[in-house]
Amino acid sequence: MIGSIKGELIAFEGSKALIETSGGIGYLVYVMPTFISDQIVPRNVFLFIYTQVREDAIVLYGFDTIIQKNAFLLFLGVSGVGPKTAHNIISCIDLPNLSVAVEQQDLSFFKKIPGLGKKTAEKVLLELTQKYNKGFSFENVLTQRSESKNDIVFQALESLGFQEDEIQKTLKNIDTTLSVEERIKNAIKLLTYNK
Numbered sequence: 001m002i003g004s005i006k007g008e009l010i011a012f013e014g015s016k017a018l019i020e021t022s023g024g025i026g027y028l029v030y031v032m033p034t035f036i037s038d039q040i041v042p043r044n045v046f047l048f049i050y051t052q053v054r055e056d057a058i059v060l061y062g063f064d065t066i067i068q069k070n071a072f073l074l075f076l077g078v079s080g081v082g083p084k085t086a087h088n089i090i091s092c093i094d095l096p097n098l099s100v101a102v103e104q105q106d107l108s109f110f111k112k113i114p115g116l117g118k119k120t121a122e123k124v125l126l127e128l129t130q131k132y133n134k135g136f137s138f139e140n141v142l143t144q145r146s147e148s149k150n151d152i153v154f155q156a157l158e159s160l161g162f163q164e165d166e167i168q169k170t171l172k173n174i175d176t177t178l179s180v181e182e183r184i185k186n187a188i189k190l191l192t193y194n195k
Contacts, residue, residue: 001156002049002060003048004048005019005029005046005060007022008043009043010041016031017031019045028060029060029062031047032062032063047064048064050063051155072090075089075124081123081124088113088114089110089113105129107122107125153183154167156184157170160188167191
């Protein structure tokens with residue numbers, strides 16, 4: 001699973017960027033508007049990546065900062081919100097005001113996001129509020145999660161449809177010295193066996 005990409009930005013294709021690594025492989029990545037606004041091409045870039053594995057494609061979502069990526073993962077945890085919608089949300093909102101909007105039950109903060117209907121906006125606010133009321137800290141989630149081997153394995157398993165709680169339990173039983181690929185394979189075996 002791809003957790004980050006470092007390489008040369010070659011071109012833009014709409015909301016996607018074509019990035020070529022030192023190995024000569026070009027990746028198409030959905031990127032943030034802030035990334036697109038800087039039209040200097042070619043240039044060296046680094047992006048944090050979320051990899052979505054579908055039956056018909058592997059889709060990459062890129063983020064300028066780990067805070068953006070962690071916010072994306074936060075919204076991705078809301079039922080009914082897929083990677084494309086979560087990426088759109090992060091592209092449109094003011095992240096520093098997220099916790100304030102949830103604390104004040106500011107539905108308009110979410111309703112103003114293009115492509116986010118009223119029902120989905122209400123669901124997002126409701127689920128984030130429930131987390132907030134349980135002592136959940138948005139600031140901790142957005143700033144403290146690092147891009148470790150465990151994060152990459154977690155994202156890979158999550159993209160395959162496994163639930164967060166079962167992934168976390170399974171990862172505790174896997175040797176941390178193994179490579180990312182081996183950890184993913186072992187985790188899938190355990191998760192599938194437990195079902």
